[in-house]
Amino acid sequence: MEQQVALKDELMTYVNTVFTDSWTRRQGQKVPEAEGVKLTNEAVELNATVLYADLAGSTQIVETKQDWVAADLYKSYLYCAAKIIRSNGGVITAYDGDRVMAVFIGGTKNSSAAKSGLQINWMTKNVVMSRYRQRFPKTTLELKQRVGIDTSKLFVARTGIRGNNDLVWVGNAANHAAKMAALDPTYPTYISSAVYGSLLDWAKLGGEGTKQNMWTTLGSTALGYSLYGSAWTWSVA
Numbered sequence: 692m693e694q695q696v697a698l699k700d701e702l703m704t705y706v707n708t709v710f711t712d713s714w715t716r717r718q719g720q721k722v723p724e725a726e727g728v729k730l731t732n733e734a735v736e737l738n739a740t741v742l743y744a745d746l747a748g749s750t751q752i753v754e755t756k757q758d759w760v761a762a763d764l765y766k767s768y769l770y771c772a773a774k775i776i777r778s779n780g781g782v783i784t785a786y787d788g789d790r791v792m793a794v795f796i797g798g799t800k801n802s803s804a805a806k807s808g809l810q811i812n813w814m815t816k817n818v819v820m821s822r823y824r825q826r827f828p829k830t831t832l833e834l835k836q837r838v839g840i841d842t843s844k845l846f847v848a849r850t851g852i853r854g855n856n857d858l859v860w861v862g863n864a865a866n867h868a869a870k871m872a873a874l875d876p877t878y879p880t881y882i883s884s885a886v887y888g889s890l891l892d893w894a895k896l897g898g899e900g901t902k903q904n905m906w907t908t909l910g911s912t913a914l915g916y917s918l919y920g921s922a923w924t925w926s927v928a
Contacts, residue, residue: 709732712731712732713732714732714733714734715731715732715733715734716733716734716735716736716846717733717734717735717736718735718736718737719735719736719737719796719847720737721796722737722739722782722784722794722796723735723737723847723858724858725849725856725857725858728847728848728849728858729849730849730851730853730856732848733848733849734846734847734848735847736844736845736846736847737796737844737845737847738796738842738843738844738845739794739795739796739800739842739843739844739845739864740794740795740796740800740801740803740804740840740841740842740864740886741792741793741794741795741804741840741841741842741843741845741860741862741864741865741867741868742776742781742792742793742794742795742804742807742808742838742839742840742868743790743791743792743793743838743839743840743868743869743871743872744772744776744790744791744793744808744811744836744837744838744872745789745790745836745837745838745839745872745873746764746765746768746789746790746834746835746836747835747836747837747876748835749761749765749788749789752764752832756832763823764819764823764834765789767818767819767822768789768815768819768834768836769786769789769790769791771811771814771818771819772791772811772814773791773793775807775810775811775814775927776791776793776807776811778927779795779803779804779806779807779810780795780797780799780800780803781793781794781795781803781804781807782794782795784858784860785857790872792860792865792868792869793807794845794860799891800842801840801842801882801885801886801889801890801894802889802890802891802893802894802895803894804840804882804886805840805880805882805886805890805894805895806893806894806925807838808838808840808879808880808882808921809880809905809921809923809924809925810924810925810926810927811836811838811879811880812836812838812879812880812921812922812923812924812925813924813925813926813927814927815834815835815836815879816924817924817926818927819834820832820834835876835879836876836879837871837872837873837874837876837878837879837880837881838871838872838879838880838881839867839868839869839870839871839872839873839874839881839882840868840871840880840881840882840883840886841863841864841865841867841868841871841882841883841885841886842864842883842885842886842889843862843863843864843867843885844862845860845861845862845864845865846860846861846862847859847860847861848861867883867914867916870914871883871914871918874914877920877922878907878909878920878921878922879921879922880920880921880922880923881918881919881920881921882906882918882919882920882921883916883917883918883919884916884917884918884919886919887906887919890906897923897925905921905923906919906920906921907919907920907921
């Protein structure tokens, strides 16, 4: 009982401190790491684009495939997605089960994130599923995935306890990108209107000869904001 009372006191003290102390903010010049942000009320502010990549139907994969097969798919998808993101200047900030979160900053952050989304779509079809079908020629599996991308100002704080903590990314971009990555996989890549409005032509237009817009306007959605979707792929050299 004494230990429980002591723990309650500790929790009450901590929460009171968080709610009472003022926040110290500083402008970020790069994507922060957890060790670079104090566990006190300190935050890094930065304008950034957030990308979430998520396997669709992972529950069904786990329920219908052997555990090692599901793990093969998870490992392959997440590894390849992370390498693509890094190759385009993104920083991996978190893994959560079957999805990965990344942050892009700088003048081409929206275009670089959009390119990453299209390349992840290409990779899923031409790398992961191509090898999977070689391994299981009779498979009927159609691996689907979604990438969600949004941009906004972020308020980045460190949360958790000493020895076990991470960064929390507070802002519309993080919330919206995560929700887009949970949409119907009709379009493997979703971007917000804010991202679309900042795309450079090389990330907006594609195809041989006369260039076409790779992004379809979906108008206002059930999420409460306008989106664009793309089923295009962008090959990885």
